Amino acid sequence: MALILNIETATKNCSVSLAENGKVLVLKELNEGNYSHAEKLHLFIQDILEEEKININKIDAVAVSKGPGSYTGLRIGVSAAKGLCFATNKPLISIETLGSLAHAISIKNGFIISMLDARRMEVYAAVYNSDHLQIREIKAEIIDEGSFSEYLLDNTVYFLGDGAEKCKEIIKSDNAVFIDDKFPSAKEMASLSYEKFQQNNFEDVAYFEPFYLKDFMATTEKKKLI
Incomplete structure (x- = not known):
């Protein structure tokens, strides 16, 4: 049996699922106009584990959507996934965001x-x-x-x-x-992460980074001419 926690934050959809052998046991997600990952992600993870009465140390791996997508969203999801992997000494699995979306x-x-x-x-x-x-x-x-x-x-x-x-x-x-109404979700990640788990296709937790595709461009206000 393989219990995998799947995390998807590459777009406005904040999505978490717990899956057993590729089958979703529980899914929580919120797809609204504003990015709410920082506020909702850890709450969703906690709610899922409590709902299934599973201690975080009982999961077998953590999977995260690797991008491309929102720079901030990806950072939040990957940071959370890596933190859980370090804390539990479990492997990290990455799933391509667009590939997961195609499975919708x-x-x-x-x-x-x-x-x-x-x-x-x-x-x-x-x-x-x-x-x-x-x-x-x-x-x-x-x-x-x-x-x-x-x-x-x-x-x-x-x-x-x-x-x-x-x-x-x-x-x-x-x-x-x-x-319409199709977006990257931890639901589609379930079967993909289980396939990688069976292949021992894991990431190096210490060095893994999201796939941004483009460099992050920060904008600053132009100085007014005096």
């Missing part, structure tokens, strides 16, 4: 394009086939009328994630299907 839907044919909002008209996106296998690397890209045309030419393409919303008015192909 099942299709028989065509492609899945998971995409997260990267501000303005830019998205973080990756392409998956109907078996959820990644067939194109993750990119930060500006969306225009020709985006993903090679996939849309002869196939149905399913766009999901908060980055898909900005594509609706730009990508006009009849083969494009935009799916």
Whole structure:
């Protein structure tokens, strides 16, 4: 038996699940307009463990969404996961955020394009086939009328994630299907983290860092000219 605590904070969705052998026992998440990870994450973890009457030392691993996504959200999730691993001496598992998101839907044919909002008209996106296998690397890209045309030419393409919303008015192909209300969740992480657990595919807790894809850009106020 493998009990794995899954943590997803790469987007506005603060999500935690406890899974046994890849099956979700309990899921708590909050997807609201504001990022609430700092306030909610540890409460969700505590609530889940209390609800299942499980001591944190009884889990077998901690899994965390590795990105890309929100810089602050990823930092909060990874810091919490690493802290739990250090405290319990349990292994750390990382799950690609866009890959996990792709598992939110099942299709028989065509492609899945998971995409997260990267501000303005830019998205973080990756392409998956109907078996959820990644067939194109993750990119930060500006969306225009020709985006993903090679996939849309002869196939149905399913766009999901908060980055898909900005594509609706730009990508006009009849083969494009935009799916609302799908976002990275600790629910989809459960089976993926269990697969990695069986393979002993663990991260080095001391050195693991989120996958930001782009460098964090801090903004400062411009000085007024006198």
